[in-house]
Amino acid sequence: MEEEVKKGTLPDKTGREHIIEIKNLNKSFEDNRVLKDITFYIRNNEFITLLGPSGCGKSTTLRIIAGFETADSGEVTFEGENLLKVPAHKRHINTVFQRYALFPHLNVFDNVAFGLHLKKVPEKEVKERVSKALATVGLEGYEKRYIDQLSGGQMQRVAIARAIINKPRVLLLDEPLGALDLKMRKEMQIELKQMQRELGITFVYVTHDQEEALTMSDTIIVMKDGIIQQIGTPIDIYNEPKNAYVADFIGESNIIPGTMKKDFEVTFAGSTFECVDKLFPEMEQGKVNKVDVVVRPEDIYVKEENEDYINGSVVSIVFKGVHYEIMVEDDNGAMWMIHDVDPVKLGQRVGLTFDPDDIHIMRKSQFSPVPGGFGVNVDEAEESKEEQQ
Numbered sequence: 001m002e003e004e005v006k007k008g009t010l011p012d013k014t015g016r017e018h019i020i021e022i023k024n025l026n027k028s029f030e031d032n033r034v035l036k037d038i039t040f041y042i043r044n045n046e047f048i049t050l051l052g053p054s055g056c057g058k059s060t061t062l063r064i065i066a067g068f069e070t071a072d073s074g075e076v077t078f079e080g081e082n083l084l085k086v087p088a089h090k091r092h093i094n095t096v097f098q099r100y101a102l103f104p105h106l107n108v109f110d111n112v113a114f115g116l117h118l119k120k121v122p123e124k125e126v127k128e129r130v131s132k133a134l135a136t137v138g139l140e141g142y143e144k145r146y147i148d149q150l151s152g153g154q155m156q157r158v159a160i161a162r163a164i165i166n167k168p169r170v171l172l173l174d175e176p177l178g179a180l181d182l183k184m185r186k187e188m189q190i191e192l193k194q195m196q197r198e199l200g201i202t203f204v205y206v207t208h209d210q211e212e213a214l215t216m217s218d219t220i221i222v223m224k225d226g227i228i229q230q231i232g233t234p235i236d237i238y239n240e241p242k243n244a245y246v247a248d249f250i251g252e253s254n255i256i257p258g259t260m261k262k263d264f265e266v267t268f269a270g271s272t273f274e275c276v277d278k279l280f281p282e283m284e285q286g287k288v289n290k291v292d293v294v295v296r297p298e299d300i301y302v303k304e305e306n307e308d309y310i311n312g313s314v315v316s317i318v319f320k321g322v323h324y325e326i327m328v329e330d331d332n333g334a335m336w337m338i339h340d341v342d343p344v345k346l347g348q349r350v351g352l353t354f355d356p357d358d359i360h361i362m363r364k365s366q367f368s369p370v371p372g373g374f375g376v377n378v379d380e381a382e383e384s385k386e387e388q389q
Contacts, residue, residue, distance in 0.1 A: 019044045019169065019202055020065065020083070025074035027060055027226075034060050036226040038074070042170070042204060043219075047196050049205040051213040052223035052249075058206045061223075062172050065204065066095045078169075094163040095172040099179070102147045102158060108134070109143035112161045133161040136195065153184045160195070170202045177212065189215045210250050214238065222246050240360065245367035247294045247360075254300075254336055255369050258293040258361075261286055266361060268293045269310050270332055277361035292362040292369070297339040299358035302326065302350050309351030312336065314344050328352060 020042040027035040034057045042048050050058035063069040065076060067088025076083040083091065102111050110117075112133055116126045134140055137157035147155060156176055163171055173192075177185045193216045196203045207213055213220050214234045222229045222237065222245075230242040241247035244255045258268030262285055263278040283289040305311045312330035326338040328350060336352060344350060 017044045017079070018042065019079060020204075021075070021077045022061075022065075023075040023077075025061070025064065025076065026072045027057075027064065027069065028072055034226050035064075035071075038226070038228060040221055040228065040231060042202060045200055045202055046218050047193065047203045047205065047216055048219045048221065049207060049213040049217040050221050050223060051207060051210065053208055055225075056223040057226040058223050059174055062095070062174055062204060062206050065170075066093055066172050067091055068095075092169040093172060094166060094168040094170075095174065096156075096159050096163050096176045097174050102155060102162075104147045106147075107143065108139065108145050108147075108150070108158055111147070111158055112165055114162065115166050129165050130161075133165040136164065136199065137161045138191070151184075152180045153188060156180065156188065160192075164199060164201065168201065170204060171196075173203060173205045175207055176205075177207075177209075185212075192216060214250070222249065224249075241294060241362060243362055243365040243367050244292050244294075244369060245365070247292075247362065248367075252297050252337055252339070254295045254297065256293040256295070256334075257369065258291050260289045260291050260361065264356075266291065266293060266359060269330060269334065271310065273359060274356045275359040275361060276357050277359075280363060290364050292364055294360040294362060295354055295358060297325070297337045298323075299354050300336065300338045300340075301353050302328075302338055302340050302342070302344060303353055304351055305349050306351045306353075309353045310336070311349065311351050314346055314348045314350060317344060317346065319343075 018041040022041065023039050025035050025038040026033070034055075038057070038061060050061060052058050060069060064071050065083070067086070071084060078086070078091070103114065106114070109130055112130045113126050116129060121129075130143070131140075134142065137160050139154065139157050139161065142150070142154065147158070150158065156179075159176070160171075177188050180188060189212055192203075205212075205216065214237075217234055219231065220234055220237050221231050224245055230237060230246045232240070237246065237250050241250060241253075247253045247255055256268045258266050260266050260279055260283065264275055266273055266275045266277070279285065279289060303309060310330050312328040314326060315329050315335075316325075316327035318325045320339075323339045323341050324343050326340060326344060328336045328338060330336060330352070338352065
């Protein structure tokens with residue numbers, strides 16, 4: 001599992017160097033503190049994603065790395081040297097934005113070659129490097145087309161080609177797929193990851209889209225209100241969320257208040273269940289320790305009523321294509337979300353069960369749900385129930 005906060009010196013246990021290290025980074029805009037002691041590192045050839053909602057500080061972090069913003073305090077080092085003292089145009093870093101900032105009066109070739117022309121690179125080398133960059137992004141034969149003759153996905157490829165032609169060590173991507181339609185966005189997710197592997201460039205990616213982060217990343221940094229909530233691999237972030245915010249932000253979740261008195265046993269929803277987690281180090285055996293419990297919707301089995309199960313009534317069922325999204329109100333009045341391939345009927349009585357390793361225990365936090373909420377918007381569930389009656 002990744003560290004809670006990525007710290008260390010070059011190199012780390014993976015054998016890859018930390019190409020960028022960020023320590024105690026702070027930034028405010030007037031009275032709004034948007035970054036609060038941010039600390040993490042970026043490994044060489046890593047695809048790392050800053051993930052969070054609008055206003056969480058992810059784009060500001062990216063802009064400080066790029067040199068477009070200044071930090072109030074903290075350190076940013078590039079291979080051990082102070083990056084904050086290096087002008088943006090001298091950093092071995094390029095950026096691709098959501099709005100690609102392409103030149104409409106130039107064709108594809110000249111857009112991609114623009115930086116090389118500024119550096120007065122010989123024309124023969126320009127042609128060779130532009131051809132190679134366009135081949136990398138799948139745009140061979142598009143050299144003479146103008147920007148208004150391209151689709152959104154093709155424009156995005158041109159922007160990436162222009163960014164990689166100068167052979168940056170690090171490529172920063174600020175929500176570059178945001179302007180694309182859903183089908184194109186999914187295709188480009190796969191292509192970007194393949195491109196990163198082939199180029200051997202470190203990618204630092206900013207998005208609010210959880211699926212993008214899970215699909216492409218080696219490492220995800222989940223942010224909220226200028227604070228890092230968790231750092232880890234996509235699998236760790238999804239299966240082992242650190243708090244209720246991460247659990248709810250990364251995929252659908254049933255988040256339930258619970259208690260633990262001993263290792264491998266947790267009480268919630270009026271019953272005691274076997275689990276695979278121990279008490280946290282600060283907790284005491286035999287005492288009632290409050291925790292949050294996560295059960296993912298896809299991990300719940302829908303059975304017939306049974307005294308050993310959590311029993312309730314189906315209040316909503318929606319077909320989602322690959323599965324049904326089922327809402328069940330249990331006998332304690334709490335809502336559960338279930339993803340199942342088999343349909344049920346509105347009003348049907350069911351029993352809910354799950355395996356011990358489907359129960360994940362988290363510490364209580366400021367994001368913990370109120371009792372009865374169970375990580376699901378109860379108002380939305382009630383509205384859905386009324387619509388279908």
